[in-house]
Amino acid sequence: MTPKLNEIFTVLVESLEDLTNNIDKESSSYQFEASFIDLLRNFSQSVFQSVVGNIPKSKNDRITILTSVGDVCFHKNHRLATTPGGFKISPYMQEQLCRAGTRLTFEEASEQVTELKGVAVNAKQIERLCHHYGELLGQVDWGQAYNEATQLRLPLKDELTYAMMDGSMILTRQKDESWKEVKLCRTFRSGDRVEDVSKDRNIIGHSDYVAHLGNHLDFFDKVIELLPTQSPLVFICDGAKWIWKWIEEYYPNSTLILDFYHCKQHLYGFAKNYYPKDAHQSRKWVESCIELLMDKKVSELFTSISELSCGQKQLEKEKQKLLSYLQNNEKRINYGLYKEQGLLFGSGAIESANRDIIQKRMKLSGQRWTLSGAQQMLNLRVCYKSGHNRKLHELIAHNQKVA
Numbered sequence: 001m002t003p004k005l006n007e008i009f010t011v012l013v014e015s016l017e018d019l020t021n022n023i024d025k026e027s028s029s030y031q032f033e034a035s036f037i038d039l040l041r042n043f044s045q046s047v048f049q050s051v052v053g054n055i056p057k058s059k060n061d062r063i064t065i066l067t068s069v070g071d072v073c074f075h076k077n078h079r080l081a082t083t084p085g086g087f088k089i090s091p092y093m094q095e096q097l098c099r100a101g102t103r104l105t106f107e108e109a110s111e112q113v114t115e116l117k118g119v120a121v122n123a124k125q126i127e128r129l130c131h132h133y134g135e136l137l138g139q140v141d142w143g144q145a146y147n148e149a150t151q152l153r154l155p156l157k158d159e160l161t162y163a164m165m166d167g168s169m170i171l172t173r174q175k176d177e178s179w180k181e182v183k184l185c186r187t188f189r190s191g192d193r194v195e196d197v198s199k200d201r202n203i204i205g206h207s208d209y210v211a212h213l214g215n216h217l218d219f220f221d222k223v224i225e226l227l228p229t230q231s232p233l234v235f236i237c238d239g240a241k242w243i244w245k246w247i248e249e250y251y252p253n254s255t256l257i258l259d260f261y262h263c264k265q266h267l268y269g270f271a272k273n274y275y276p277k278d279a280h281q282s283r284k285w286v287e288s289c290i291e292l293l294m295d296k297k298v299s300e301l302f303t304s305i306s307e308l309s310c311g312q313k314q315l316e317k318e319k320q321k322l323l324s325y326l327q328n329n330e331k332r333i334n335y336g337l338y339k340e341q342g343l344l345f346g347s348g349a350i351e352s353a354n355r356d357i358i359q360k361r362m363k364l365s366g367q368r369w370t371l372s373g374a375q376q377m378l379n380l381r382v383c384y385k386s387g388h389n390r391k392l393h394e395l396i397a398h399n400q401k402v403a
Helices: 003-021 029-052 091-103 106-117 123-137 142-151 216-226 241-250 260-274 279-294 298-306 313-328 335-340 348-362 371-385 389-397
Strands: 062-067 070-075 161-171 179-189 193-198 201-204 208-213 233-237 255-258
Touching (some): 029 070, 062 091, 091 106, 091 371, 091 389, 106 123, 123 371, 142 216, 161 348, 179 216, 208 348, 216 241, 233 241, 241 255, 255 260, 260 279, 260 313, 279 298, 279 335, 371 389
Parallel strands (some): 233 255
Antiparallel strands (some): 062 070, 193 201
């Protein structure tokens, strides 16, 4: 050990002895632990500084970098004096701050880091880091990244890939402070689904996500990168025609399923108008419709609805509208067959993804996003939630060019 480090350790030992000698005096458990942690923080910073060398006398020869143990002064030519992105923050600390800023508001992240690590970081620093690396993540070749990740996971025999798409609105800083839709896709393998975790609750072990704020064509370009080329595909979506049209064009051999809950929603919407004063009869009628679908009697359901007597023109229009909706989705509502085949047919996974990926971080009270800032944050959240932390690590720690 160098003389400098010997001196630092000596000071630490003396300070710990003083702290220990005061345990039985006025020190409370809280005060003791807080003082102990402060000692270790100061010690860590002193050791880090000692290891990287003495502080150069000339200001032109030194640079101060924020690290996970506080400010450390480096000689500008020191090989560890790296500040990716032009931020005077160490690569490791940059990654930690991005992680915090992706999960919490920038102000909350600043408070958390300052409180828990004892390193003062302001919200603006975290915001700039998140937007910077969120932008770089948007330029990554995700098709290659997903393929690399897929190769590391051995597929099970006859394993399917589920793909679900939906949207969630966020408030933007446009002139009219308009709401814009974030389009989200979630994919996972059938082998990632864990059943019977608890009563009426299953979990999905791993998922990959794509989130896009913009037109659906650009969104689909990103989705194509995400979907595997070998595994059989099962799409579960709502009744949006633009989604079905795209799937039928690009993945004609896939299984298409209309989300079960959207189907029920349309049935209930009509039933409430058909039986306006009898909620019990309304519910009973919907249950009979669902029973036909579960019995693989789709055509019989159409006949049953067609034969309903509607005394009012408006009600007749609503009946025809429901019938048209179901007939347009005839090939996607055979839920009895899907159940028989062991397939999922509900959209719970994408609904929870909307909350987890988008709403938890981006629909908080008072939040308004620029279009670019929102997409950058989406890129970060998708990266973390898809388990691709390594890609962000490469961008920060190694300062590599984007693939």
